[in-house]
Amino acid sequence: xxxxxxxxxxxxxxxxxxxxxxxxxxxxxxxxxxxxxxxxxxxxxxxxxxxxxxxxxxxxxxxxxxxxxxxxxxxxxxxxxxxxxxxxxxxxxxxxxxxxxxxxxxxxxxxxxxxxxxxxxxxxxxxxxxxxxxxxxxxxxxxxxxxxxxxxxxxxxxxxxxxxxx
Numbered sequence: 001x002x003x004x005x006x007x008x009x010x011x012x013x014x015x016x017x018x019x020x021x022x023x024x025x026x027x028x029x030x031x032x033x034x035x036x037x038x039x040x041x042x043x044x045x046x047x048x049x050x051x052x053x054x055x056x057x058x059x060x061x062x063x064x065x066x067x068x069x070x071x072x073x074x075x076x077x078x079x080x081x082x083x084x085x086x087x088x089x090x091x092x093x094x095x096x097x098x099x100x101x102x103x104x105x106x107x108x109x110x111x112x113x114x115x116x117x118x119x120x121x122x123x124x125x126x127x128x129x130x131x132x133x134x135x136x137x138x139x140x141x142x143x144x145x146x147x148x149x150x151x152x153x154x155x156x157x158x159x160x161x162x163x164x165x166x
Contacts, residue, residue, distance in 0.1 A: 004029075005085040006118065009036040009076055012052050013045040014152040015059055016134050018126030022091045023060060023067065025120050032066050034083050039073040046135055046159060059149040077112035087116045093127050135160075 006026055012019060026033040035056055039049050049071045056069045072079040080088060090101050105117035129147060138144055138156045
């Protein structure tokens with residue numbers, strides 16, 4: 001029997017507990033989850049691809065887990081083929097996410113009919129959470145405990161509050 005491998009793509013700038021909730025749900029369904037960090041400088045990321053990969057690795061655990069973290073650029077379906085996956089996992093937070101995600105899923109199916117898209121919803125506690133919102137709330141002095149892993153909190157403090165102010 002072949003392994004069931006899924007790719008969970010995203011910018012993850014930064015990863016938050018909603019992402020981690022989706023990853024945990026994937027771990028139950030798939031034999032291996034490839035967390036694919038998008039390399040797209042057009043988005044003006046706060047953290048480099050390498051910093052995001054390191055943060056994700058720390059947040060999801062080290063060796064022996066059924067997750068691995070890689071970066072990619074270009075077409076997602078090409079990356080899915082390269083890693084031998086059968087599915088793409090996308091998180092849906094609200095109805096507003098669905099239209100865009102459906103368009104992407106249908107285009108991916110057109111480009112590679114072998115690849116299925118699986119939509120998962122995060123726990124209700126994280127349904128409103130986005131990386132953009134995490135950065136905005138933090139930059140305005142809001143508290144993020146319970147919403148991001150500790151590694152992200154440390155990284156945000158170092159990047160956005162180098163003077164150490166709270």
